Amino acid sequence: MIRKTIVIVGGVAGGASCATRLRRMDEHAEIIVLERGPYASFANCGLPYHVGGVIESEDALLVAKGPLFKDRFGIDLRTGNEAVKIDRERRELEVREVATGRLYRQHYDALVLAPGAAPLRPSLPSIDLPGIFTLRNIPDMRQIKTWISARNAKSATIVGGGFIGLEMAENLRHLGLAVTLVEMLPQVMPPMDPEMVAPVHEYLLSKGIRPVLGTAVSGFAESDGSIEVQTRHGVADRAELVILAIGVRPETALAKDAGLTIGDRGGIRVNGAMQTSDPRIWAVGDAVEVRDRVTGAWTLLPLAGPANRQGRIAADAICGHSAQFNGTQGTAICGIFDLAVASTGASEKALLRAGIKGWDKVYVHAANHAGYYPGASRIHLKLIFRTSDGLILGAQAVGKAGVDKRIDVIAMALQKGGTVYDLEEAELCYAPQFGSAKDPVNFAGMIAANHLRGDSPLLQWSDPRLASFELLDVRDEDEFAEGHVPGARNIPLNSLRTALGSLDKYRPLAVYCAVGGRAHNAVRLLRQHGFNATNVSGGYTTWRHFNPAGNNS
Secondary structure, three states, rough: OOOOEEEEEEOOOOHHHHHHHHHHOOOOOOEEEEEEEOOEEOOOHHHHHHHOOOOOOOHHOOOHHHHHHHHHHOOOOEEEEEEEEEEEOOOEEEEEEEEOOEEEEEEEEEEEEEEEEEEEEEOOOOOOOOOOOOOOOHHHHHHHHHHHHHHHHOOEEEOOOOHHHHHHHHHHHHHHOOOEEEEEOOOOOOOOOOOHHHHHHHHHHOEEEEEOOOOOOEEEEEEEOOEEEEOOEEEEEEEEEEEEOEEEOOHHHHHHHOOOEEOOOOOOOOOOOOEEEOOEEEEEEEEEEEOOOOOEEEEEOOOHHHHHHHHHHHHHHHHOOOOOOOOOOOOOEEEEEOOEEEEEEHHHHHHHOOOOOEEEEEEEEEEEOOOOOOOOEEEEEEEEOOOOOOOOEEEEEEEEEOOHHHHHHHHHHHHHHHHHHHHHOOOOOOOOOOOOOOOOOHHHHHHHHHHHHHOOOOEOOHHHHHHHHHEOOOOOOOHHOOOOOOOOEOHHHHEEEEEEEEOOOOOOOEOOOOOHHHHHHHHHHHOOOOOOEEOOOOOOHHHHOOOOOOOOO
């Protein structure tokens, strides 16, 4: 038996997963993991929570310590060893010992690149001032904790409103710091559609986090012991520390220097078996480009779940087994205190960017469990589907409880090619403390299916055709008085039958209520009486998300 030498560059997520899968598939291979940092297989998703004290022990972040690699798996883990050059012809790596600078060469029969992605640190004035940090690994985390403790810091500015930015904002608030969050776009969580994160902006304010949206940082300056965060619109904040959380860039220098194919998005290009343009070299994780399951476009997706799956697939392929990574649908969730923001599949923005047509959407605002059971809270859910056959294209949800469950259900349906008709019929767990007999997922399917069948057609608040409709609000009078869409006429649902004579049968009606349920009943009534009535999806709640500072008449 010829003993293969398999070298893996990078020991976190995809690299560690690949190494342990390789050992399970090949007991005789020599497996070497090169990690330039001091730690491998650590939980980088948990770093913000150790900064905030939610995860008390740093040791808890070490998923697999060095001795475990050696003793349980027989893997040669070399931390503090950086691969600096690939000699593809000789199948050798040039490796540098970080502590000593010593260079040596390491042969490989198969090579896996899992270098990850580095935080963006743009060339802005004074960006290298002390107190400006990025967060990628345990040493970064320690520096932030030390800085806060040594200065008894009371204020911080986060630059970037994505996963890391929001998680760091929460955890710095746990420490009692005043937090400002600066985001270049007019919304946090940029991959999501703007109306879906409107509740998040209000929630951040309620938690003492000041969002400064729609303005890009232009530089930094020292100001009386603080750091001044400058934007194109002036000074956004002065704080004792700054966290840069503006995104990541795939680490591809090693691959580029070796002449491996790099994709248009800047990641290493791989096939379904995670194989690069060199048949002896594989690549996994944040450094690679992957296909979007819904749009078919190449994309970069720095998420731990796909990275771990890719590591397993590369290991299987190296061991001669048939394995394919079939793309990603970007299923992800972010926690902000007790609020969850989650998505799967394509957003509306992504579909428009890809030029994909023939789709529609529904909004559901439903309780996470039976309303009569104490503690029910609302889930805001958006479902996007293809109009020709109801194929699920994507979903987004925001809420305090049960968001993960609903997005996971829809993610699995999407992965298996499910439709809104499948969601309509989905059999899900029900007890009053866990859900409802008609789950929010069922409601989303039912509303979309009713629309596609023509039983209760939908109109969107963003649809320009809405201007030609008479707007009918079927909520109760006291609700209407508290706030309504400008130009709407109020006829409560309970009075609608007796008021039919006051409506113009020759003008189409756009009907709304608080969330859509009463409007659905009204539309069914009106259509059977000869009116051209349409339900405006999501009702007044969705209108408020599109118009968070809207003028209530």
